[in-house]
Amino acid sequence: MTPQRQLVLDAVTELGHATPEQICQRIRRLTPTVNITTVYRTLDLLEELGLVRHTHLGHGAPTYSVNAHEHVHLVCHRCGELDEVPCEALAALGEQLRAARGFELDASHLALSGVCAGCASGDQELT
Known part of the structure; x- marks a missing residue:
C-alpha cells in the first residue's frame, strides 16, 4: 500500500463517516499536495479491495466508512x-x-x- 493510500484509509477510519472532500481536508493537514482526484481514485480502489464502503446519506457526495463499520x-x-x-x-x-x-x-x-x-x-x- 502506498503512503497516500494509507493516508486515505487512515482518514476514513478516524472520521467514521466522511465525504471525499472531508477526507481530503483531513489528509491535507499532513500532506498539502494530495488532491481530491487522488482521494476519489484511492477510495474507488479501497472499495474494490473491500476495505471501505460508501453509502448515500442524502443528496450530494457519498459518505465512506471502513468496511467493518456495518449498520x-x-x-x-x-x-x-x-x-x-x-x-x-x-x-x-x-x-x-x-x-x-x-x-x-x-x-x-x-x-x-x-x-x-x-x-x-x-x-x-x-x-
Whole structure:
C-alpha cells in the first residue's frame, strides 16, 4: 500500500463517516499536495479491495466508512441528524425479500430517510 493510500484509509477510519472532500481536508493537514482526484481514485480502489464502503446519506457526495463499520443509517431530512441501528433491525424485511423475490438485502449499505425524535416532537429547529 502506498503512503497516500494509507493516508486515505487512515482518514476514513478516524472520521467514521466522511465525504471525499472531508477526507481530503483531513489528509491535507499532513500532506498539502494530495488532491481530491487522488482521494476519489484511492477510495474507488479501497472499495474494490473491500476495505471501505460508501453509502448515500442524502443528496450530494457519498459518505465512506471502513468496511467493518456495518449498520443502517437513519438520516433526519429536517435537521440532518445521523443515527445508526444494527443491520439486524431489518432482519424481518430481509427475510420477506428473500422469500418473495429471492433478493439478498445488504442493510449495511443502506440509509433510511425520515424524521428524528426531536424534529417529530417539534423540539428541533430546522437547518
